[in-house]
Amino acid sequence: MKIKLIAASNKKSGISNFWEMGTFAKLTNKRYSQISLALPTLAALTPSGIDVEICDENIEHIDFDEKVDLVGITTNTYTVNRAYEIADTYRKRNVTVVLGGIHTSVLPEEALQHADSVVIGEAEEVWGELLNDFKENNLKKTYSSNSKPKLENSPIPRWDLVKTDSYTYHTIQTTRGCPFDCDFCSVKLFFGKEYRYKPIANIIKEIELLLKIKKNKIFFFSDDNITANKKYARELFEALIPYNIHWVGQAAVDVGIDSELLDIMYKSGCRQLLLGFESLSEKNLEQVNKPKINKVENYSKIIDNIHNNKISIIGAFILGDDSADESSFEKIKDFIEDNSIAFPQITVLTPFPGTRLYKRLKDEGRILNEDWNNYSCGVVCFKPKLISNEALQKGYIWLMRELYSYKSINKRFGSLWDKGILVKKNGNKRKIFTKNGFSLFLKSLLSQDWESNKILWKGLINKKEPSLSSLLGTISLHNYAKKLKF
Ligand code: B12
Numbered sequence: 001m002k003i004k005l006i007a008a009s010n011k012k013s014g015i016s017n018f019w020e021m022g023t024f025a026k027l028t029n030k031r032y033s034q035i036s037l038a039l040p041t042l043a044a045l046t047p048s049g050i051d052v053e054i055c056d057e058n059i060e061h062i063d064f065d066e067k068v069d070l071v072g073i074t075t076n077t078y079t080v081n082r083a084y085e086i087a088d089t090y091r092k093r094n095v096t097v098v099l100g101g102i103h104t105s106v107l108p109e110e111a112l113q114h115a116d117s118v119v120i121g122e123a124e125e126v127w128g129e130l131l132n133d134f135k136e137n138n139l140k141k142t143y144s145s146n147s148k149p150k151l152e153n154s155p156i157p158r159w160d161l162v163k164t165d166s167y168t169y170h171t172i173q174t175t176r177g178c179p180f181d182c183d184f185c186s187v188k189l190f191f192g193k194e195y196r197y198k199p200i201a202n203i204i205k206e207i208e209l210l211l212k213i214k215k216n217k218i219f220f221f222s223d224d225n226i227t228a229n230k231k232y233a234r235e236l237f238e239a240l241i242p243y244n245i246h247w248v249g250q251a252a253v254d255v256g257i258d259s260e261l262l263d264i265m266y267k268s269g270c271r272q273l274l275l276g277f278e279s280l281s282e283k284n285l286e287q288v289n290k291p292k293i294n295k296v297e298n299y300s301k302i303i304d305n306i307h308n309n310k311i312s313i314i315g316a317f318i319l320g321d322d323s324a325d326e327s328s329f330e331k332i333k334d335f336i337e338d339n340s341i342a343f344p345q346i347t348v349l350t351p352f353p354g355t356r357l358y359k360r361l362k363d364e365g366r367i368l369n370e371d372w373n374n375y376s377c378g379v380v381c382f383k384p385k386l387i388s389n390e391a392l393q394k395g396y397i398w399l400m401r402e403l404y405s406y407k408s409i410n411k412r413f414g415s416l417w418d419k420g421i422l423v424k425k426n427g428n429k430r431k432i433f434t435k436n437g438f439s440l441f442l443k444s445l446l447s448q449d450w451e452s453n454k455i456l457w458k459g460l461i462n463k464k465e466p467s468l469s470s471l472l473g474t475i476s477l478h479n480y481a482k483k484l485k486f
């Protein structure tokens with residue numbers, strides 16, 4: 001029996017979003033940032049004796065003519081339309097299709113219009129049963145486990161089947177679940193409140209394996225909140241120290257109050273943290289149920305503390321909450337610049353199906369658009385409360401242009417550079433970018449507006465310099481890159 005596990009391409013879903021990090025991958029001479037962990041995880045759960053193949057449409061074409069018995073496709077909301085197209089193509093060829101992942105778990109009825117079977121929730125406890133049923137020609141429409149799988153016995157993902165050379169990051173998941181319960185988040189809904197851990201010894205084995213496959217690659221910890229349990233986090237970070245890796249991870253902002261933990265994080269190789277600031281309005285943080293961890297009055301102190309530990313920040317802010325008005329965009333811009341947040345991750349509030357946010361907006365008749373291709377966090381799909389949807393869309397584009405203008409980047413990076421956050425403690429330059437990567441990276445940041453994005457992509461693909469003069473400000477990127485001595 002042969003199984004093919006597929007991730008649908010973002011681009012073919014109509015998404016061109018900086019936060020897919022495709023441009024970043026180009027800068028590191030890779031084709032994409034990282035593989036969807038679902039694929040090597042499912043491959044590892046597949047009993048030996050079954051032939052498994054992994055195909056990520058973000059880095060390769062799908063060979064629909066290849067002979068396979070079963071196709072499994074992973075889904076997020078923003079790629080699900082393309083996943084359905086792939087599923088339909090296979091089914092026309094009489095290949096059995098199984099769908100799984102965060103989107104189809106919430107909308108299995110929608111998914112069943114395109115699949116023979118849908119796995120609802122995590123696959124660990126049902127994938128084996130599904131394969132058995134398939135062999136016996138007795139496939140059920142849906143599979144779901146009664147409990148959240150324990151991660152103690154999780155097999156190491158099948159990295160031998162992944163084309164790791166095509167990705168910027170080695171990706172690892174150490175925990176699942178989140179003790180918090182934010183209104184807009186799919187994670188809590190899917191992985192649950194109980195925080196589950198992989199044993200640290202297993203994570204270390206996985207790191208050793210990945211380092212054998214490729215040294216000097218940055219690690220991306222795909223945990224939603226890697227420091228939710230400080231004791232576990234500390235143990236994990238201490239165990240990482242001897243491996244001399246660099247890593248990027250995601251945490252709640254409360255990580256910034258614990259200087260001792262930040263120090264171990266730096267020593268363990270943490271160089272960048274994605275933090276969900278979400279909003280500068282206490283009222284809104286309360287409405288989205290995030291007031292316990294996010295205290296706006298502490299934000300600047302937290303940021304300084306993290307910077308003092310030589311860790312840079314990807315700061316996530318959401319536009320369009322119920323307290324957002326015309327003045328919100330400028331306030332966020334000023335805050336980000338004043339606090340030197342290197343990589344602002346600005347998103348439009350997006351009512352992902354299944355979340356409390358979706359239900360509330362649906363009940364209030366405020367959902368404007370349910371074409372899942374638009375659920376990329378850059379398109380307004382709902383009616384905001386205090387401003388029009390057009391004003392929100394315009395405000396988003398304005399803010400992205402401002403923050404990724406040369407002037408703003410220069411201000412933020414210049415200040416980080418002066419504080420020494422862009423260098424290692426021992427004085428060496430960070431090796432995150434390839435030699436000419438940094439200037440390309442800045443260009444990609446500058447291309448955040450939708451029109452010039454197209455020009456930039458064309459320019460990169462043809463390896464020609466696109467004209468960015470309207471965006472560059474006074475000093476050229478070349479000079480900027482030189483200042484950074486790459
Ligand atoms: C790593 C990551 C990324 C990476 C990309 C990884 C990739 N190649 O897909 C990056 C950083 C690029 C990224 C970007 C974005 N992301 Co993201 N990301 C994640 C994150 C943190 C981890 C994913 C992961 O590795 N999970 C671990 C695996 C093992 O879990 P899993 O995929 O759910 O798989 C299990 C089950 O679902 C099931 N399963 C899954 N697929 C299948 C298939 C079959 C056949 C079967 C049987 C079972 C099955 O089995 C698996 C094992 O139990 C998740 C949050 C999370 N915890 O999952 C968000 C998440 C997927 N991202 C999300 C979002 C919104 C985005 C952005 C839009 C954010 C933005 N600011 O722009 C962008 C999208 C850009 C783009 N166009 O791609 C949302 C998606 C919500 C939704 N409903 O779709 C999530 C859930 C985060 C959240 N807070 O809600 N992301």
Ligand code: SF4
Pocket residue numbers: 178179180181182185186187188224225252276
């Ligand atoms: S803290 Fe992060 S992962 Fe947890 S529920 Fe809130 S947004 Fe989701």
